[in-house]
Amino acid sequence: MRIRAITPIRVDESELTRRQKRYDRLAPEGWQFDVENLPPGAPDQLGTIADLRRSEEAGVHVALNSQRSATAAVMPDCVLDPGVLALSEDVPQAVLGITRLSAGFLAALGVKFGVITRNRVIADEYEATVRRYGIAHLFSGAYVMDLSVEDISNTVLWNARVSAIVATASADGVEVLINGCSAVEVTAAPGGVPVVDPTALALKVAELGVQEGLLGNVARK
Known part of the structure; x- marks a missing residue:
C-alpha cells in the first residue's frame, strides 16, 4: 500500500x-x-x-x-x-x-494535551488546527522553543529543549505533550509528562x- x-x-x-x-x-x-x-x-x-x-x-x-x-x-x-x-x-x-489522527486520538481518550513547537507562528496555527477539529477544550497550550528551521534535523538539540520543557509542562498540569514537528525524532529521556511523536501515533x-x-x-x- x-x-x-x-x-x-x-x-x-x-x-x-x-x-x-x-x-x-x-x-x-x-x-x-x-x-x-x-x-x-x-x-x-x-x-x-x-x-x-x-x-x-x-x-x-x-x-x-x-x-x-x-x-x-x-x-x-x-x-x-x-x-x-x-x-x-x-x-x-x-x-x-497527522494532527487529526494523533490529537483526535488523545481527545477521544479525554487526555489534556499540549504541544511543543519550533516558533510562535506554528504554535498559533496548531491551536487553530485543533479548534477546527473541535477538540480545543482539551488543548493545554503551546510551549515554544524558538529554534530555526535548520534545527529540525538536529535531534540532539531539539530533544534537549524538549526535555527542559517537560518539567515546566508537568508543573502546569499537562498530561501529554505532542512534539510539534512531524519530521523530528523524539528521543527525550522518559520521565514526567509523556512526549508523543505525532507522526508515529x-x-x-x-x-x-x-x-x-x-x-x-x-x-x-
Missing part, C-alpha cells in the same frame, strides 16, 4: 532523504511512503502567516496535480494538517492528517482504521 507524504516546505535533497528514511522506519508493515517535495518557489520555512498560506497552497497543488492511481492515501508531512480539509473533498484517495491510528475496515478506500489499495 502506497502513501504520498508531501513536505510542508521546500527542502534540499539531504533533508528529503532524511524524511524518507524516517517514514521507511515508521511505516506499518505493508505500507510504503513516497515523500514528495514542494516545488521551487515554495517557502523553505514556516516563519510567517504568509509562509503558512503559501505552503498550504503549494501542497494542495502538488496533491491535486500529480495524483497517482496506485496511491492509497495522501498525507501532508506536517502537524498543521495543511490542506487536509480541502483535499478530503477533492481527491479520490483517503487524506490522512497517527500512523498507528490509521493502521488500526485499515485493519478494522474503517478506511475502505485505503484497504483496497
Whole structure:
C-alpha cells in the first residue's frame, strides 16, 4: 500500500532523504511512503502567516496535480494538517492528517494535551488546527522553543529543549505533550509528562482504521 507524504516546505535533497528514511522506519508493515517535495518557489520555512498560506497552497497543488492511481492515501508531512480539509473533498484517495489522527486520538481518550513547537507562528496555527477539529477544550497550550528551521534535523538539540520543557509542562498540569514537528525524532529521556511523536501515533491510528475496515478506500489499495 502506497502513501504520498508531501513536505510542508521546500527542502534540499539531504533533508528529503532524511524524511524518507524516517517514514521507511515508521511505516506499518505493508505500507510504503513516497515523500514528495514542494516545488521551487515554495517557502523553505514556516516563519510567517504568509509562509503558512503559501505552503498550504503549494501542497494542495502538488496533491491535486500529480495524483497517482496506485496511491492509497495522501498525507501532508506536517502537524498543521495543511490542506487536509480541502483535499478530503477533492481527491479520490483517503487524506490522512497527522494532527487529526494523533490529537483526535488523545481527545477521544479525554487526555489534556499540549504541544511543543519550533516558533510562535506554528504554535498559533496548531491551536487553530485543533479548534477546527473541535477538540480545543482539551488543548493545554503551546510551549515554544524558538529554534530555526535548520534545527529540525538536529535531534540532539531539539530533544534537549524538549526535555527542559517537560518539567515546566508537568508543573502546569499537562498530561501529554505532542512534539510539534512531524519530521523530528523524539528521543527525550522518559520521565514526567509523556512526549508523543505525532507522526508515529497517527500512523498507528490509521493502521488500526485499515485493519478494522474503517478506511475502505485505503484497504483496497
